[in-house]
Amino acid sequence: MGNLDIPRDLLQDWDVVVIDDEEDSLMVAEIILREYGANLYTASDGAEGLDIVRQVHPRFVISDVSMPVMDGWGFIHALRNDPDLHEIPAIALTAHAMIGDRERAVEAGFHNYLSKPLTPETFIIDLLNLLMDIPSLAASLNI
Amino acid sequence: MSANAPVAVLPNTYAPRIRRRILLLFGVFLVVLLAVMVVMVLSLLSTNEAEQWQGRQSEASSSSIFRVESFITDARERLISLAEFSDVAQHPDSLIETIRNNPQFLELLQLDGQGEILDSQFQDAPLLANQVARPQANWFARSLGQEEGQIYLSPIQLSVDNQPYIVMSAPAQMGGVIGARISLTVFSEVISQLTFGETGQAYVVSSDGFVLAHTDPQVVADNTNITGRPEFERALFRPIDTSVDQSLEESPTEAYDNFRGVPVVGTSERIPGLDWVIFTEVDQAEVFKATTTALTTLIIVMIIVFLVTMLVSSEGQRRLLFKPLADLRANVDKVSQGNSEGLYQATSRDEIGEVIQSFNDMVLIVNQRAIERDRLIRDLQAAKRLAEENSRLKSEFLSTMSHELRTPMNAIEGFVGIILSRMGGTDYNDKTSTYLQRVRANSQRLLALINDFLDLSRVESGRLDLASQPFDPVKLAQRWRSELGILAENKHIGFDLTVDPNLPKSLIGDEEAISKVIINLIGNAIKFTEKGKVTLKLEAAGNDWNIVVTDTGIGIPPHAREFVFEEFRQVDQTSKRKYGGTGLGLAIVQKYTRSMGGQVTLKSELGQGSEFTVTLPIVTVQQMKKAKEA
Numbered sequence: 001m002g003n004l005d006i007p008r009d010l011l012q013d014w015d016v017v018v019i020d021d022e023e024d025s026l027m028v029a030e031i032i033l034r035e036y037g038a039n040l041y042t043a044s045d046g047a048e049g050l051d052i053v054r055q056v057h058p059r060f061v062i063s064d065v066s067m068p069v070m071d072g073w074g075f076i077h078a079l080r081n082d083p084d085l086h087e088i089p090a091i092a093l094t095a096h097a098m099i100g101d102r103e104r105a106v107e108a109g110f111h112n113y114l115s116k117p118l119t120p121e122t123f124i125i126d127l128l129n130l131l132m133d134i135p136s137l138a139a140s141l142n143i
Numbered sequence: 144m145s146a147n148a149p150v151a152v153l154p155n156t157y158a159p160r161i162r163r164r165i166l167l168l169f170g171v172f173l174v175v176l177l178a179v180m181v182v183m184v185l186s187l188l189s190t191n192e193a194e195q196w197q198g199r200q201s202e203a204s205s206s207s208i209f210r211v212e213s214f215i216t217d218a219r220e221r222l223i224s225l226a227e228f229s230d231v232a233q234h235p236d237s238l239i240e241t242i243r244n245n246p247q248f249l250e251l252l253q254l255d256g257q258g259e260i261l262d263s264q265f266q267d268a269p270l271l272a273n274q275v276a277r278p279q280a281n282w283f284a285r286s287l288g289q290e291e292g293q294i295y296l297s298p299i300q301l302s303v304d305n306q307p308y309i310v311m312s313a314p315a316q317m318g319g320v321i322g323a324r325i326s327l328t329v330f331s332e333v334i335s336q337l338t339f340g341e342t343g344q345a346y347v348v349s350s351d352g353f354v355l356a357h358t359d360p361q362v363v364a365d366n367t368n369i370t371g372r373p374e375f376e377r378a379l380f381r382p383i384d385t386s387v388d389q390s391l392e393e394s395p396t397e398a399y400d401n402f403r404g405v406p407v408v409g410t411s412e413r414i415p416g417l418d419w420v421i422f423t424e425v426d427q428a429e430v431f432k433a434t435t436t437a438l439t440t441l442i443i444v445m446i447i448v449f450l451v452t453m454l455v456s457s458e459g460q461r462r463l464l465f466k467p468l469a470d471l472r473a474n475v476d477k478v479s480q481g482n483s484e485g486l487y488q489a490t491s492r493d494e495i496g497e498v499i500q501s502f503n504d505m506v507l508i509v510n511q512r513a514i515e516r517d518r519l520i521r522d523l524q525a526a527k528r529l530a531e532e533n534s535r536l537k538s539e540f541l542s543t544m545s546h547e548l549r550t551p552m553n554a555i556e557g558f559v560g561i562i563l564s565r566m567g568g569t570d571y572n573d574k575t576s577t578y579l580q581r582v583r584a585n586s587q588r589l590l591a592l593i594n595d596f597l598d599l600s601r602v603e604s605g606r607l608d609l610a611s612q613p614f615d616p617v618k619l620a621q622r623w624r625s626e627l628g629i630l631a632e633n634k635h636i637g638f639d640l641t642v643d644p645n646l647p648k649s650l651i652g653d654e655e656a657i658s659k660v661i662i663n664l665i666g667n668a669i670k671f672t673e674k675g676k677v678t679l680k681l682e683a684a685g686n687d688w689n690i691v692v693t694d695t696g697i698g699i700p701p702h703a704r705e706f707v708f709e710e711f712r713q714v715d716q717t718s719k720r721k722y723g724g725t726g727l728g729l730a731i732v733q734k735y736t737r738s739m740g741g742q743v744t745l746k747s748e749l750g751q752g753s754e755f756t757v758t759l760p761i762v763t764v765q766q767m768k769k770a771k772e773a
Contacts, residue, residue: 022550022553022554024550024551024553024554024557024558025550025553025554025557028553028554028557028558028560028561031561032561066546095546095549095550095553102655103610103612116549116553117552117553117554117556117557117560117590118553118557119556119557119560120560120561120563120564121560121564
């Protein structure tokens, strides 16, 4: 599937939480990440996502920003203010790259951001690039 | 008119100023007029008075001459009468009787042919009788043997006590001579009775300059001589008037300082047959007394007339001109301060009244217009708010729509991608794979259109928050060179990047916005270029820096250069079908550039290529710091 340069066990046995209110979007992310060995947990809003993160302590979180109940901004605020969870890396997911999104995301506490659409060709490469920039994860990536 | 508008209120001084000027002008005119009147009246008065005085003086003069002539004639007749009755034997008392009855005769003598005294009578002293060389004396020699009635008159002589006298002689009928010494003191008394006016005086002067008789006897007693005085010289050399009736003929009146130094108006006349001159003089002060009085009276009257006239005209001006003007001024001030209630109404139907009426009418009309205008402004403001609200709603709608459209598109894109990647290992010519590729291409195009829409709507709604972050323009250009390079490679055309070394290494701005500009320009250039290359050039240009994108593509015809920046406009519909694209790229470039305070220029030659230049202001970190400090 897709890019042959990236090993299929890149994320082998990693617990990853993806939060998105769009079921289809969530499914695409889930399919692709599972292709690379991740144990995937999904949530459809920030509050639910926070509960799951507390339970599983994932390696990293990918969260959409615009969601009902608790959006991505509320989620990251809660995450960063929780002493048990505040070190967990988080990547924002935006519907469309907007001017200032990156600054806003980083300012709010995300490590970086990814923009939709998520496709097998680009998603995992972009994700890998972002993960390489996070020292705590880069060392344990199966490359 | 807004009550808050600053109103410059002039100091209330203009009316008095113009009023003063009018009064001054009027006053000067009045003074000149009055002065001319005074001069005319005085000139008439003084001429009239001078004529009057001249008449009185001439009268006095003539009267004096008459008296002197009478005096001399009387003396002469008495002497001739004595000469007739010169027989001493028959009239022994004739001399003594004459002396007694005529005080002017100081001494009378009857001499025989040899000069011996036949009879001698005197009042004061026997001056003639005691003369030693009597027979040689003029009066005896001149009269002896002369015809009957011939009179000799001696020059004036003075007695030891300075009393003037003359000697008169006549041939006696019986032979010999009758001589008389005649006192001119009596003659002075005659003159002294001659008075006119308060200062009028007369005096008689002999041809050798001695004052014989004067209204003031002291002058004669002082033995005054006026030889050399101009009025005397003039009188001496004036020819004697020989006309029959001298009283009708007036001698010229002159104004001069007389021998006593008093300014007088005088006339002089010569007494016929005597070489004597009679002067009549009046002090100038008296002559012009009436004129002076008149002058004083006139000046006082004129000042009163002047003051009254000025007062009346001033008050008239105030009522006619300045009070209405002040009213108008007050109206203007009131209206200036936004109060158009209680304006002064015109009190007269003259020009100023009309102006006040017109002004008040105008205020009404202006107020109506202001109300109308305020209503229009309110309407316009409401319309503007509505338009802004509509625009906001439109942007919001577009944004929401784009989001709602993009969500399913993202899902389609994701799933098609997953299916295609799973089919990756099978036969690539499989028709299903081809069809899926077409589905993906179309969905990507739709997504691009939606994204462009969102970009545009965001700039137009003004919700674009431009960042002010430092960035490296060279790194930015290199990033897009590598990201977009694949597009050029696919079309087998070159993609060059050149950077001006003078460009600052760090600029302040919004990297994402600049990226959008670069992406759209490069994408556009590659799209319309079939062979050759596209060039991205960054250059410094004074206070600005330029992003220049050049291609060797089809170029843009001149008529299209105006509208290529408009939304959904390409050179023509065939090019749209042929080259694809949303038609929003250049519109996005222009709107983003303008929102960053820059501008886009276009140079193009049909068939040769195009050059787009985006000029942006250079803002460096140092400038930002300075601006913050300031």
